[in-house]
Amino acid sequence: MYRMRSLINKIFILLVLGTIVHLAFIIYFPTYMMWKFDRDIASTSVNKIIHSDKVDSNSRTVIRPSPDLLYSVCAYDATYSPVVITSKVLDSYWAMSFYASNSDNYAIINDLDIADDDVKVYLFGPNSKPTKITDGYAIFSPSNKGAMLIRRFLGNESNIDELYENQETLTCDSLDN
């Protein structure tokens, strides 16, 4: 009887521990994928812009890339200082998306939200002291590290030169610099 109870206890403990490992994997897998993206793309370029060309069948950076978009990405680190992002905005679809270290898309600003031709964003980390912003948007990242991704609609590519020029107007830098 005692042996039986001991065996059941052991099985129960193993099941609980197995479930904890399973949940840990599920919870941290997105963070691992973001870390992998940072490592592959931006390990030497934190708070620096990386522009992609039009994607094609050789593009392997992200799964299921959209051939209808022209991307730019900044892997940010707001641990010690807010990050400032500036860009010109297009008349066609243009969206700036912010992703936390666990891949959550916690904020998006697109061309319809912005009245001016330019946009300035102050990106604060979770430990930053918020300051009053008068000349741009204040965005609060739930994690110190993450990624900002810009999507520009290529459409029929009649304005593709303008889209490439728009890439060049983008900056992403620590406020301290």
Place this chain on the structure above:
Amino acid sequence: MIFARKYLLYLIIILLIAALETFIAAKIYPKIAFVKNDIWTILPSPGDPDRNIYTRAAVAAVGTFASKKPEQAYYQTEIDIEDQPLNGNCLYKLSGEDIDSRWWSITAYANDGFLIENTEKLYSYNSETVNFNANGGFEIYFLGNNDFITDVSSENWLRVNQDENFNISLRIYYPGEEFFSNLKRVNLPIVEKVKCIE
């Protein structure tokens, strides 16, 4: 030594249980979480911060940078209207009507989730590049074999890999809040098999 071996065995059992639970979750989760609209499936909130841990993990495995509502609705299908897998040995016709949104696009992907190599470097059609027919609708053909070209009655066609399965994504940007409360019933294109290699 025997003691260490015993705990190593426990560790292996724990990892096997974790792997089994992950496998079961990967099999069951898509049936629960994905909303089905005829042949198309969609995760209602792929990028939202309040999504559950399984949605977050599933999205990370297949897309990483998913958008939150209402920026984008992202449907995909691996089957035709007869519930058969899409395969490059057959010719398929996708038929639909213009979708009320800022813009939309239809893209063919290989089984590995990447774009399919083709000399035309044409991977998708969007609401600006697709040729609409006289009724305001459109057709896009998917072919993996040049012999099918004579059966293509539209200027819109995309190359897929012969002998391989493929899948199609439908991205709809800014379809409006109402669209997201009606994901199961909104009118979407259909994909039907035209013919296969004999």
